[in-house]
Amino acid sequence: MQIVRAEEMYEWDRRAMDEYGREGYILMENAGRALAGRIREKFPKDEKFLVLIGGGNNGGDGYVIARILKDQGFDVTAVQVVPDEKIEGDALYHKNVYTKSGYDLAELTEQEWNRGTVVIDAMLGIGVKGPLRPPFDDLVRDVNLYGMHRVSIDIPSGLPADEGEEEFEAVKADTTFIVQAPKLSLFTEHTSGYYGEAEVVDIGLPPLSVTDPAREWRAEEDVKEGYPRLPASAHKGSRGKGLLIGGAQMMPGALVMAAKASIRSGAGLTTAATVPGNIPSAAGSLPEVMFMGTEEVDGVISGIDTDSLTGKDAVAAGIGMGRKEPGRAVMETLLKETKVPLLIDADGLYHLRFLLDVLKEREEVTVVTPHVKEMADLTGESTGEVKRNPFSISSKFARDYGVYVVLKGPHTIITAPDGRQIVESSGNEGLAKGGSGDVLTGILLTMLMQHEHPLEALANGCFLHGKSAELLTAGERTVYDLLPTDVVEGLSSVFRTYIKE
Numbered sequence: 001m002q003i004v005r006a007e008e009m010y011e012w013d014r015r016a017m018d019e020y021g022r023e024g025y026i027l028m029e030n031a032g033r034a035l036a037g038r039i040r041e042k043f044p045k046d047e048k049f050l051v052l053i054g055g056g057n058n059g060g061d062g063y064v065i066a067r068i069l070k071d072q073g074f075d076v077t078a079v080q081v082v083p084d085e086k087i088e089g090d091a092l093y094h095k096n097v098y099t100k101s102g103y104d105l106a107e108l109t110e111q112e113w114n115r116g117t118v119v120i121d122a123m124l125g126i127g128v129k130g131p132l133r134p135p136f137d138d139l140v141r142d143v144n145l146y147g148m149h150r151v152s153i154d155i156p157s158g159l160p161a162d163e164g165e166e167e168f169e170a171v172k173a174d175t176t177f178i179v180q181a182p183k184l185s186l187f188t189e190h191t192s193g194y195y196g197e198a199e200v201v202d203i204g205l206p207p208l209s210v211t212d213p214a215r216e217w218r219a220e221e222d223v224k225e226g227y228p229r230l231p232a233s234a235h236k237g238s239r240g241k242g243l244l245i246g247g248a249q250m251m252p253g254a255l256v257m258a259a260k261a262s263i264r265s266g267a268g269l270t271t272a273a274t275v276p277g278n279i280p281s282a283a284g285s286l287p288e289v290m291f292m293g294t295e296e297v298d299g300v301i302s303g304i305d306t307d308s309l310t311g312k313d314a315v316a317a318g319i320g321m322g323r324k325e326p327g328r329a330v331m332e333t334l335l336k337e338t339k340v341p342l343l344i345d346a347d348g349l350y351h352l353r354f355l356l357d358v359l360k361e362r363e364e365v366t367v368v369t370p371h372v373k374e375m376a377d378l379t380g381e382s383t384g385e386v387k388r389n390p391f392s393i394s395s396k397f398a399r400d401y402g403v404y405v406v407l408k409g410p411h412t413i414i415t416a417p418d419g420r421q422i423v424e425s426s427g428n429e430g431l432a433k434g435g436s437g438d439v440l441t442g443i444l445l446t447m448l449m450q451h452e453h454p455l456e457a458l459a460n461g462c463f464l465h466g467k468s469a470e471l472l473t474a475g476e477r478t479v480y481d482l483l484p485t486d487v488v489e490g491l492s493s494v495f496r497t498y499i500k501e
């Protein structure tokens, strides 16, 4: 499913009319009808609806919804919150249909506020610009104040559709029925909460690609389709030989979790390279993994035998490695000498910010997997800027350095060097724990070895990780006690449920 900016949504609508000959008022009828259908399914007939209608096409949708619900016998009070001269075009057409149907408009009084049980917010859609002007400033506050169930049409009124805007006042919806395609602000941290429970409603626009490069929200079916099948003749070579590099003397756990996640997610053979002192205990807990010692200074990795890179299908480095000086040279060597996909995470990302010129020179596939803070440090932006602009900041970094970016968060945004983006939303707050990232790194290492396309590999890896958490907390675990190591064990259920034929 495409994730659109406001201007891309308008482009879609315009092409539907200009190229496909669909009249605007028919598109609005279809939109309102689809939306009313969802409202009817969600709420019992004894609810009292208050429909607030604004002056643009969002208000036009509101007129159609109010009429259809009234046609079907629902108790609906409709209020046009702007003067008559503000209603034009397709919205005016539908206002006329509404009034010719014998339906009237009410004044918004204290009584109406108190009578309603569900408010349908069709005041402002994706056309909102700048700070709210009267009467919307007061109306938005009132909608948030009265104790009705708040249903926003397309987008909570006042909320920007795109990323980036910092200051706004908006309806805090309980439910949002999004028209045709999710907008960027559904996925940005400071805006997503305003949507409440969000559902995309297909209003029947012709299937057009309006995002270029493609920007897509992953559905579960896509994962199953895109997942590489293991041939019956699979051997460890065909499943991939991966190398994980990380771990300092005081931090053995990260590498162990990543290695375990790598083999559980299907790697043929995983080798873990770490400081020699960590090997006995790590090897004891992971008999399936091969271990090799690195050079070491002050308890951290200071050098790696580049022969160990030969014969590998992918390499992941940086987890639990520490931030001491010697690590930088190790990362520099890896950037220069790794001829297969190289994934850099955690402390590796810390070192990477001093090696951006080397990164730029690298020609083979490179993947970085930052969370917001790490992304901020890599790009020199503030964490606030990254949170508000995750799509464009990821895209710029991916293009500037020719890398794949996995920006981790409640909605993980995966970006290819050409700017294509996939949002993967599986997972829950149980994953917000030290070690989750290490598990993801292990899974992604395996995915990079098994998929033909890195973007697909990374999206599927994020899915496995997030879905494992979801399945576990739907069963024995809760978001409070879930551990990263549980997520590794939970992979079996994800494979069984979503991948296995």
Ligand SMILES: NC(=O)C1=CN([C@@H]2O[C@H](COP(=O)(O)OP(=O)(O)OC[C@H]3O[C@@H](n4cnc5c(N)ncnc54)[C@H](OP(=O)(O)O)[C@@H]3O)[C@@H](O)[C@H]2O)[C@@H](O)CC1
Binding pocket: 009, 010, 011, 012, 013, 014, 027, 028, 031, 054, 055, 056, 057, 058, 059, 061, 086, 123, 124, 125, 126, 127, 128, 129, 130, 131, 132, 133, 134, 136, 153, 154, 155, 179
């Ligand atoms: N086109 C499509 O692709 C499709 C669109 N569809 C629907 O149309 C919606 C978009 O409609 P839209 O473009 O008419 O804009 P919309 O959100 O109603 O707002 C415009 C109104 O808001 C006002 N206004 C703006 N800012 C303001 C502020 N700060 N403070 C106060 N007022 C402000 C502005 O007033 P003005 O600036 O003119 O005084 C104008 O009256 C979209 O969300 C979806 O629901 C679907 O049906 C089908 C596909």
Ligand SMILES: [K+]
Binding pocket: 058, 121, 122, 123, 124, 125, 152, 153, 154, 155, 156, 157
């Ligand atoms: K709205």
